Amino acid sequence: MARHKSKAPPKVTRQPKKQQPSGAERSSLYARREAAKVLHTVLRGDAERRAVASIKSLVFSPSVRNKRGTFALVCETLKYLNVIKDVLEIANVLNSKWKRQEPLVYIICYDILFGKETPSIGDAEKFLVRRKDALLSGLATLLVRKKVKSVEELLDLSQLNGHIKPRYVRVNTLKLDVDSAVQELEKLYKVEKDETVPDLLVMPPGSDLHAHPLVMNGRLFLQGKGSSMVAAALQPEAGWEVIDACSAPGNKTVHLASLMKGQGKIIACELNEERVKRLEQTIKLSGATNIEVFHGDFLSLNPTDPSFAKVRAILLDPSCSGSGTITDRLDHLLPSHSTDNTNYDSIRLHKLAVFQKKALAHALSFPQVERVVYSTCSIHQIENEDVVSSVLPLASSLGFELSTPFPQWQRRGLSVFTGSEHLLRMDPVEDKEGFFIALFTKTNKTDNSKPSEIPGRECRRRRKQFYPFLWPKVFFRAWNGRFPY
Numbered sequence: 001m002a003r004h005k006s007k008a009p010p011k012v013t014r015q016p017k018k019q020q021p022s023g024a025e026r027s028s029l030y031a032r033r034e035a036a037k038v039l040h041t042v043l044r045g046d047a048e049r050r051a052v053a054s055i056k057s058l059v060f061s062p063s064v065r066n067k068r069g070t071f072a073l074v075c076e077t078l079k080y081l082n083v084i085k086d087v088l089e090i091a092n093v094l095n096s097k098w099k100r101q102e103p104l105v106y107i108i109c110y111d112i113l114f115g116k117e118t119p120s121i122g123d124a125e126k127f128l129v130r131r132k133d134a135l136l137s138g139l140a141t142l143l144v145r146k147k148v149k150s151v152e153e154l155l156d157l158s159q160l161n162g163h164i165k166p167r168y169v170r171v172n173t174l175k176l177d178v179d180s181a182v183q184e185l186e187k188l189y190k191v192e193k194d195e196t197v198p199d200l201l202v203m204p205p206g207s208d209l210h211a212h213p214l215v216m217n218g219r220l221f222l223q224g225k226g227s228s229m230v231a232a233a234l235q236p237e238a239g240w241e242v243i244d245a246c247s248a249p250g251n252k253t254v255h256l257a258s259l260m261k262g263q264g265k266i267i268a269c270e271l272n273e274e275r276v277k278r279l280e281q282t283i284k285l286s287g288a289t290n291i292e293v294f295h296g297d298f299l300s301l302n303p304t305d306p307s308f309a310k311v312r313a314i315l316l317d318p319s320c321s322g323s324g325t326i327t328d329r330l331d332h333l334l335p336s337h338s339t340d341n342t343n344y345d346s347i348r349l350h351k352l353a354v355f356q357k358k359a360l361a362h363a364l365s366f367p368q369v370e371r372v373v374y375s376t377c378s379i380h381q382i383e384n385e386d387v388v389s390s391v392l393p394l395a396s397s398l399g400f401e402l403s404t405p406f407p408q409w410q411r412r413g414l415s416v417f418t419g420s421e422h423l424l425r426m427d428p429v430e431d432k433e434g435f436f437i438a439l440f441t442k443t444n445k446t447d448n449s450k451p452s453e454i455p456g457r458e459c460r461r462r463r464k465q466f467y468p469f470l471w472p473k474v475f476f477r478a479w480n481g482r483f484p485y
């Protein structure tokens, strides 16, 4: 009898259960990807010496979900960037695939070398974690080469120390009164009213309000002191028509709306398409309904067009070097900050000043305008006192003089011309930010420039090139001769 082998039942080999990543691991993975995107934008802009949005504004854009984690990761990685780059070079572990994703590699290397936890999920993470020993030995070699005992010695932390700045929040009085805001915030932090700007509150450094419901719903705006002083210096009256010449992201625009009690009209002019979107978001958040958005060049508005006959005040906060807020913007963490860029800076400053002078002269030329405020977050004389002094002959021929915004403020303009004592300066060390404000007021007001009795009509917000009153080219050229540039 043929023996048949009885068929053994198939062996069931149990596959080891694939462990699912925990929620914490997944959220760290997302934070690393979001941080890498921000870092990519920041480093590219820095390499091209192009002004991109600040690290903060990139992180706090709506698309970033884990804002706190992303912000910390970007800042920490930037702080260690030179060390990380050196370690990667010494360890020589990157292949061409990962060399193309440097920002992500930097972020992961930060986590592996200096972070609290070694990343456990993600392809790039696994690649680098497998090379952790090589990275650590690269770091050890670097310390020996640089003749230091610790990583801290490698870092120049001095610029970070001492930059302890209070947290300022501006109350959007269109939605909330100052006392109610104080009451609400006092539940979390010590709160004081700012002594200079009535709707500004001061809280201890590090007070974190980014996700606070009052911020999320536009009752409070996280706005620095210098920035909050500008609209307050202009003092527009309820019912006036006002132009915000260079307005995005719109913090000062909505401050104007709040000071004008939502009455009258604000024309918010912005050249940059992307920034127009930010401006619109800010306006929506503020609840202001008296702001018209004009996407275009402020210099293209024709001051003599009848559409502007009722414009009484102009806020001009043009693009500037931002040199007063570099620690705020965290620009001091960027690679270009440590390189010698003096020559580049002077060319850029000169270009900025040319536009600033043009724009200020243009603002002064609107016939019914009786107040113009000019501001920068720059510490440079070329963008501040020099711009103001260059327009003084024109200003005086049009009946303007320099006024003194916030007379109780001690720090005034550099004494480079008579009258500079009217100007207002904030010092990056003493006041924790560099800022500049000049206020022009018209002395020989004509009858039709008196404040209107009737509050202006409410306007819909519109965003298009709808203005028929752009400068006719010939007229612009004729006027050009009068401008001091």
Ligand SMILES: C[S@@+](CC[C@H](N)C(=O)[O-])C[C@H]1O[C@@H](n2cnc3c(N)ncnc32)[C@H](O)[C@@H]1O
Residues within 6 Å of the ligand: 227, 245, 246, 247, 248, 249, 250, 251, 252, 253, 269, 270, 271, 272, 275, 296, 297, 298, 299, 317, 318, 319, 320
């Ligand atoms: C310093 S930012 C303004 C910040 C804004 N005032 C705020 O407080 O939120 C300068 C803005 O002016 C815009 N800008 C530059 N040149 C302009 C022009 N010729 N016309 C209108 N806007 C311009 C820039 O795109 C930028 O958004």
